[in-house]
Amino acid sequence: MTNAALSTDSYQTKTAPLGADELRLMDAYWRASNYLSVGQIYLLDNPLLKEPLKREHIKPRLLGHWGTSPGLNMLYVHLNRVIKRDDLNMIYVIGPGHGGPSLVAHAYLEGTYSEVYPNIGQDAEGMKGLFKQFSFPGGIPSHVAPETPGSIHEGGELGYALSHAYGAAFDNPDLIVACVVGDGEAETGPLATGWHGNKFLNPARDGCVLPILHLNGYKIANPCFLARIPEHELRKFFEGMGYAPLFVEGHDPDKVQQQLAAAMDTAVAEIKRIWTEAREKGNLKRPAWPMIVFRTPKGWTCPSEIEGKKCEDYWRSHQVPMGDMDKPKHIEILQHWMQTYKPAELFDDDGKLRAEFASLAPAGNRRMSDNPHANGGLLLRDLKMPDFRDYAVSVPSPGATTTESARVMGKFLRDVMKLNLNSKNFRLFSPDENNSNRWQDVLEVTNRCYMAEIYPEDDHLSPDGRIMEVLSEHQCQGWLEGYLLTGRHGFFSCYEAFIHIIDSMFNQHAKWLKVCNHIPWRRPVASLNYFLSSHVWRQDHNGFSHQDPGFIDHVVNKKAEVIRVYLPADANTLLSVTDHCLRSRNYVNVVVAGKQPAPQWLTMDQAVKHCAEGLGIWEWASNDKGSEPDVVMACCGDVPTLETLAAVQMLRDHLPELKVRVINVVNLMKLQPSSEHPHGLSDRDFDVLFTKDKPIIFAFHGYPWLIHRLTYRRTNHGNLHVRGYKEEGTTTTPFDMVVLNQLDRFHLVEDVIDRLPQLGSRAAYFKQAIREKLIEHRQYIEKHGDDMPEITGWKWGVQGQPASTHRTSTEGDNT
Amino acid sequence: MTNAALSTDSYQTKTAPLGADELRLMDAYWRASNYLSVGQIYLLDNPLLKEPLKREHIKPRLLGHWGTSPGLNMLYVHLNRVIKRDDLNMIYVIGPGHGGPSLVAHAYLEGTYSEVYPNIGQDAEGMKGLFKQFSFPGGIPSHVAPETPGSIHEGGELGYALSHAYGAAFDNPDLIVACVVGDGEAETGPLATGWHGNKFLNPARDGCVLPILHLNGYKIANPCFLARIPEHELRKFFEGMGYAPLFVEGHDPDKVQQQLAAAMDTAVAEIKRIWTEAREKGNLKRPAWPMIVFRTPKGWTCPSEIEGKKCEDYWRSHQVPMGDMDKPKHIEILQHWMQTYKPAELFDDDGKLRAEFASLAPAGNRRMSDNPHANGGLLLRDLKMPDFRDYAVSVPSPGATTTESARVMGKFLRDVMKLNLNSKNFRLFSPDENNSNRWQDVLEVTNRCYMAEIYPEDDHLSPDGRIMEVLSEHQCQGWLEGYLLTGRHGFFSCYEAFIHIIDSMFNQHAKWLKVCNHIPWRRPVASLNYFLSSHVWRQDHNGFSHQDPGFIDHVVNKKAEVIRVYLPADANTLLSVTDHCLRSRNYVNVVVAGKQPAPQWLTMDQAVKHCAEGLGIWEWASNDKGSEPDVVMACCGDVPTLETLAAVQMLRDHLPELKVRVINVVNLMKLQPSSEHPHGLSDRDFDVLFTKDKPIIFAFHGYPWLIHRLTYRRTNHGNLHVRGYKEEGTTTTPFDMVVLNQLDRFHLVEDVIDRLPQLGSRAAYFKQAIREKLIEHRQYIEKHGDDMPEITGWKWGVQGQPASTHRTSTEGDNT
């Protein structure tokens, strides 16, 4: 295949920009990093191969990935060249994060590694340690993990490189994020849409991403399809996504180096030109950003065949090209392979990279392994925060006010946005659900970010908007992660059901945070905040496929130290929680609250205290003060709280002698034992609140089993009865949704009656009345298509039929 | 923007193929479907507008989505035209599944709806019912749900249309899957990679997908970026993905109809040409399949403005364009809008579509709403199955044999594949992990499917392969779903951690199955089978990011009636489970088992019985027969079973008087109460097995809380102590992984001792020995990088230090 780019592309002209000496030095640096990469995978001792290689110098278990490393290494050397020459501010995001050996090698060669890990010095002893520790018990992971200086992207789970890269580039006007995309990785969905980040990158305000497709032909055991389509197709693919691709291709290192240097020169020149155009000439037309297609052999420079089997430039080089090191022949091959890098030429007698080569690397913060953007906590500044109490909804008495809680949150976020506009460190992310989730007031102070064409009739769209809306939960998550890891703040709003789309990305981020907590040089970053509105109970337009409250279940499987879950029942608690989330660090905060008009329960004062406690008795709703309760009615989530209160009122009306204690939970982790979660209630406190022996009827927002899972060790667990979502639902009325799942006021009352034998036979009449109500409900909704007025108009503390009812109609709801 | 396609594309020549009368009829059909779409969203009564529209004719709650419907409707009419003309076998997959009104309207117009739902007849009364039921309590969902005849794709969660479509097209050589992709949907990751299904579609063997990008410009509240890039860029994008795009664009219905008809003619002709080329001339070069870009206004034909606000051709038409029907003005607008479709012209006095128009629809099975491929159970045939017992691993005594269980499964699957090669109804799917997960023997009878370029050195790649490998879990899942829903069989093998990538897709499929179970005309389809190997305990090359056993937790939140989870501890149980999965219907089966060499416990006879029971006492490992056990050691999963048996052996050696009962669980759902899951053990049986009062030490493959969640209602739950994965791990030795999570034999023994006060102070020595062993372990691995010989060489029933140890090296493991 010819390299069409070089011949036809007007802007890649200087085809051999490297002088002979520069080429020689760069080749040496590349060999050094290749040497160190192989060494990490294979060697336990004899790091400089000063003596003949023996079995005992080789690790008993060979773990890691070679195939991607030589390519990553060459790219690193070339990025260094332009960084140093032009004093560029650059970080390196590696999609195929299994190329850990490469990144560790470079951090070591440029000195950062020894600075942060003094035990791994730049000498033979240090190199031995470097080799041994890799993928070794007590050592370091095989991937570009948090332990690797310069990394913001572990890359174990493939697909998120570009989203992370764009997130890092936003609001960092002089940052270039060089982003390697594996050709295997490029087959994933998230990566496939990741390219389109360029429709949201503003060349005046943001830095840029330099994508490099690592077209080494193979993934694990198969070729990649982008490597097996004609080059003209590949070119169109990238041009069609708005890039100007530069093709670099070959087997011969020297020739490839020349091409690559030319491509880098062109790319950097283009980036600078685009930046200048935008910044000095105000040209905000979406530019065709450069990108590089780097087509080189997988496993480049390893033996081309091993025992007659093709290895270099083939899938067999993906992991460890050669195993079974009990074979003397294999030891010989390894020794020969490593010697092709000529270690004695590269490292001095002490094992230190010779100064001539070492000088190729940039210095200090310009080293990609030491760039502060890759340790975002270093750059993190607190947000300027308005006082959330100023946004309080007035609640003269519980239930007297009706408000859309999410909308109140939106007002608060609007002013957070406003206060930090100049700091350029706060963005909101959503899959085109910002307004649907009721954050539209933020549009008063900023716009939606858009770099594609804008029409006159468009609504709050502009290149400098700070609301990121793209119909990809993966992009939202990836951008936000990239933004946070480089030291900024944000919030992700999403439909509750569809946040599962990023379950796996959440896993990776939570794991990243957990590990960072134990790496002293990694500074804390802002928490990843989720706001899940349009939740399971109010999918009026959508129905069953949009009902899934299980993200919380997923989240709580991760380490307690990094996980927080909040279910505020009204606007004032939501405000308090929001404020808390924006101030917290190194957590994942999940906030679930509705966007529909709903009764408000707590004054701001009460809300602040309630949130500080995380859960507590709502005195005004309880009547057991000074005595023992007969039953505890617990609730967590806005809809369950409403149903619980309605049930309590019914109980009070019909069984006034019954002592009911109402507990509301806003911080879900309070339910866990303190031994399991730092927020957990002590057993004593739990027993005092939930009693040791009284029935507890718990109305929960999510799947009921989660509450059991959190509380199974508590004294009174045997009396705990939980109602929640049990996968029953369709497009129906809001109240019918709770009825279908038996979370409604009537079923809750029934649950109480069933658990209080002392009510005896007089309960029978009450139960019958309840059952009849449920039948009435069904008949009513099937006729009228809306809930009964006594449901929609129900108010706390008001007896009998309501005077006026409010509409449950939500037309235009999700628009 | 001009329609470049028509002018420049050589193959879209006949620009006005519709005669005046044909156009008139098609326009009428389109209007009829638009009318019915609006009617479903708005009307409760007065379906034919025979009297002036009044408030009470209108639904109190307006739910549903209009914006996408008119476009879907026009496309439907045009697909009907070519189906009928050429007697095509076609189904319709709708990405934006919120276009439910459109698909329901067409199923109704062509008669299918009344056939399957006799209460919704083709008369005024039926139309009234049709309108009322939509998004109405007791009615039908708003999306293209299972209730909709002709649907295999609900489309509530956007992104999977193309993957489903390709899955349906595989092995259906005369099927055309017309697949509408929303321009918003096109921003999602899964959809973005979904286009590349064309690299796996064999024109000789498979049918085809006709993608139609519905470029209506908007998603919920924002423009879509594909609608805001220049057409030449969009064209390159599709050409770069290997398609030949046909552009249709406009506002004026008649003009668009002519263009669309021309595009359809071209597309169908091209498809036929490509099929003929491949089938008659043997040309298997990957063709450029046609696709259509359909750029028309969102909400087309609704009022262009409502109260001064732009509506048609704008995001405001996405859902319900106009709410608040208490305003008389709005009633007028609605009436006028609906009258623009001229219902009196379309429907006769009884409310039936006039014959002149009705005759445009194809008949019988050719109706897309009645195509049997969209009710795959109708076409499903059992697989021919070899006897799985023939693949038994010989197990002369427990633990005597060591085998890779996954590999044995692979042999069995090879022969399933072989037996069904002629039936062309079985495929295996994986994200390039087929061999890594040890199914490589299947390559003896088939190849990996590949339609991109194939090199001579390639390994088992061919256009007619039946192993689908693409580095996208989304594609694997989507293809498999499409394949199953159209009546075929398959298995998806995936790394355990990364199956979370499709959590949300699994949700949608499980919900689909749950609903189908209650729709009598939907026939059962083959189960969706997952094989999760490369599991949490053996991520030797990868470490922490690859460790997550939480998919099971996620799965069990869905309805018990559709969920099955198996954790076979050895090859023979895995064989039995595999056989079972392939025979089952309408379930999701999750099978978790390792691929590493591991001891084998049960003979095939024992395994068959064990799997039939789902869980049971392993007598040969227990010593409590005839008496009461002192402790129950339960285990679930291969690694926990190994550790449990090693612990039991230690206990026997050191505390021979201790009575230990060993229970192994293969069917996880057995643990749940029978009231919760059809497989659940009765409480009586559970009590007999697990005792009512003895300590239970449960070694579990996954997160320990899951076991508590499943068993919290059991009598002896208070004595249940579970060990499992608790998010501790890195790149380390296999045994160290269990140690880090305290699931290892030593911790298990300690757990027993701690729970048996009767052991008194003599336990102290034993405990100390155990702690020392753990320290020895750590020191050993940090020095040698491998597990202690006494661990790697441990064998059931053999005392003392092992004679020979097996290597835990796994180089080339994941290759």
Ligand SMILES: Cc1ncc(C[n+]2csc(CCOP(=O)(O)OP(=O)(O)O)c2C)c(N)n1
């Ligand atoms: C989402 C995901 N699926 C599967 C894997 C397993 N896996 C590890 S490496 C690899 C191949 C990567 O190929 P490529 O991106 O081309 O990287 P390179 O060739 O540079 O090693 C796969 C499939 C993974 N890491 N992530």
Ligand SMILES: Cc1ncc(C[n+]2csc(CCOP(=O)(O)OP(=O)(O)O)c2C)c(N)n1
């Ligand atoms: C994965 C996912 N994220 C978010 C949503 C919420 N949502 C529903 S419709 C819609 C817009 C769809 O736009 P498009 O695909 O263009 O469809 P159309 O314009 O034809 O209605 C969105 C974002 C969803 N359904 N699925």
Ligand SMILES: [Mg+2]
């Ligand atoms: Mg590759």
Ligand SMILES: [Mg+2]
């Ligand atoms: Mg659209």
